[in-house]
Amino acid sequence: MFRSLRFTFLIALIALAAPILALRPAFAQSPENYSSDELVNTGHKFFGEVSGSLASVVEHAVSKYGLPNGYILGEQGSGALFAGLRYGNGTLYTKNAGQHQVFFQGPSLGWDIGGDGSRVMMLVYNLPSISAIYNRFGGVNGSAYLVGGVGMTVLSRDNVFIVPIVSGLGARLGLNVGYLKFTDRQTWNPF
Numbered sequence: 001m002f003r004s005l006r007f008t009f010l011i012a013l014i015a016l017a018a019p020i021l022a023l024r025p026a027f028a029q030s031p032e033n034y035s036s037d038e039l040v041n042t043g044h045k046f047f048g049e050v051s052g053s054l055a056s057v058v059e060h061a062v063s064k065y066g067l068p069n070g071y072i073l074g075e076q077g078s079g080a081l082f083a084g085l086r087y088g089n090g091t092l093y094t095k096n097a098g099q100h101q102v103f104f105q106g107p108s109l110g111w112d113i114g115g116d117g118s119r120v121m122m123l124v125y126n127l128p129s130i131s132a133i134y135n136r137f138g139g140v141n142g143s144a145y146l147v148g149g150v151g152m153t154v155l156s157r158d159n160v161f162i163v164p165i166v167s168g169l170g171a172r173l174g175l176n177v178g179y180l181k182f183t184d185r186q187t188w189n190p191f
Contacts, residue, residue, distance in 0.1 A: 032096045033067035047167045057152050061163045070094040070124035079115035084108040105190045108178030118168020125161040138179040143172040
């Protein structure tokens with residue numbers, strides 16, 4: 001009798017858990033998030049065929065941070081001789097709040113020499129509202145290339161992560177710490 005009661009309890013537990021387990025994938029990819037395939041396809045259209053390693057960089061970012069709820073496509077230029085500056089602009093794309101023009105600029109400091117011009121795709125994670133992007137996001141950046149390549153860094157602030165993926169031309173060697181300040185209008189003040 002005890003066995004049949006245990007068996008009945010187990011069946012009831014499975015019956016109750018089945019709908020919850022079936023809903024679990026829906027939480028993993030919210031309709032507000034972008035899938036890996038969407039990001040890779042957008043990246044290939046934006047960067048062109050130069051970015052053969054783009055898929056592996058996007059997959060690495062998604063495996064580490066999950067699916068982003070926004071991304072920025074834009075262009076940037078930067079240069080450094082131990083202290084550096086970066087300026088750029090782009091469009092923030094979100095599924096639930098549309099498209100918004102953004103500008104970004106910021107200083108860096110470290111063992112860093114060189115300059116580059118590049119296209120940039122920034123994956124944006126945990127963005128609670130559009131106004132939350134207009135802030136400073138700090139991080140560490142390392143670069144070592146001559147002519148061009150694809151690279152990724154991570155910037156963060158208050159559990160919002162921005163992962164810039166760049167592909168461009170230039171010569172850069174170094175390691176620096178800095179931040180990017182995002183604004184809704186262009187400014188030359190990086191601070």
